[in-house]
Amino acid sequence: MVVVEPDPADFTTAVPHMMYALDYPMGNASTFSEYMAYRKIADVGLKVAVGGLGPDEFLMGYVRHSLVLFGADAVLAAGMDAYKPLAAKLLHAAGEDLDPAEAVTRLVLRGPDPERRIRDLIAAAMERAGDDPARALTLADLATAWRPLVMTSDKLASAYALERRSPFLARDLVELSYRLPVEYKIEHPAEGKRILRDAAEALGLPREVWGSRDKLGFASPVPAWLNGPLAGWADDQITTALAQAPTAMRPLLEAGLQPGGRFDRTRMQALMAAAWFHGQTVRAAA
Template identity: 90%
Template sequence: MMSALDYPMGNASTFSEYMAYRKIAGLGLKVAVGGLGPDEFLMGYVRQALVLFGPDAVLAAGMDAYKPLAAKLMHAAGEDLDSAEAVTRLVLRGPDPEGRIHDLIQGAMERAGGDLARALTLADLATAWRPLVMTSDKLASAYAIERRSPFLARDLVELSYRLPQGHKICHPAEGKRILRDAAKALGLPREVWGSRDKLGFASPVPSWLNGKLAGWADAQIRTALSEAPAAMRPLLEGGLKPGGRFDRTRMQALMSAAWFFDQSVRAAA
């Protein structure tokens, strides 16, 4: 997977996506349709609801599984937590050298003209968007699969961005409202348009790295530490500490170690 990406991605869902493409290719299929876009443009992420409605409203809407994420918005009484800082806390799953992620988010949100939902979209586009698209394309290409993203048609993207917030989300657990309404109007079952269990593309990797594969992961990271340049050491060292469900530092460190080994092998060849 690391050779296919040629870039250290710390998102554990990349493993699930990679395995999905392997299964698709094994079935003899050559084209896959992906769903990139609506989460970013139509407020489909729980982190967006946390900013728009606040952690109390999100948890009260039955999203208890996101308590660890909501806890990132805790701050001292009387202290104002501006939107850019809130988004930065929710996006970060590891270190932010020199506050670069915060600066990207701050700049993106300032361009939204006061519309918080649009600001959240621009914040996503400024941070995770390009790596997300790149990763999906590369993982699919690893199995000679053509990946298509119909939600990224330009006219649809522009319409989605311009829509008022109420057409995107009006309840903490029900983002992508216009898509839900369309699905309901088309007669699709309630399980499709009424679902509130936004779980993302779940991956067992974090639990593996802190469980049965902990020793193996530590060995990979320590081996890389013995040879890696000084600039990589803080990230690798952070990966030797157990992480929680919403912490990607350990996964980032392991992927960075794999990337370092891959580059070393290529250089030697």
């Protein structure tokens, strides 16, 4: 097993390279974790990386899915206390008649939504699923984060000449996953991807694999760094870009100068937008 333990200095040096590889601002801090993993994979001489894209979207693997399907109280009662900041987006709506599209929008948004474009995308996507809430959530994911997620993974892997394969995206498997009734996807707020858990148990894999309720995702320390040891550096990067940025970028950059929580990507989005703008300026001057 190879362990990668980046530090804040790694992030500051990686940002320009990440932006060059992506060629568009991507405000998800997990991209740094993914970038560092690909760099290490290439360093040890491997040429192919296998990724796990797909099951979370098609088999209800995200905590936000549980929050919509079961409600915030049930998710927190299931021991998912780490997600209180995310659940709070729904808890303050207690007593409101919150339709599913609005709930998903609150949970998906980690920054501004100019002109409610994300809300409209989600509502239109979920409407196509009819009365199946799990399929509606999948279509909401596909309409919003899915394409940038796939493109980001491919571009970051390509930056190190790696071939990235996603076996869970085989067409037959995707179509089967989408058609499955919701009870095959999730029956407990902390246990999404039920059919994969059942398969792992049947194959004799240890309980730590199929019985875990600790859904961490591809966690990143970057949000904490941007409000801690890298706060001054991040402010300098954003402020420098703000002095020259076009009017359309200014609201995001200004919002990024404010501290953000674990589930708020505004600061990361602003930083990556500043890095992208700086790269475009350098290229234009070359």
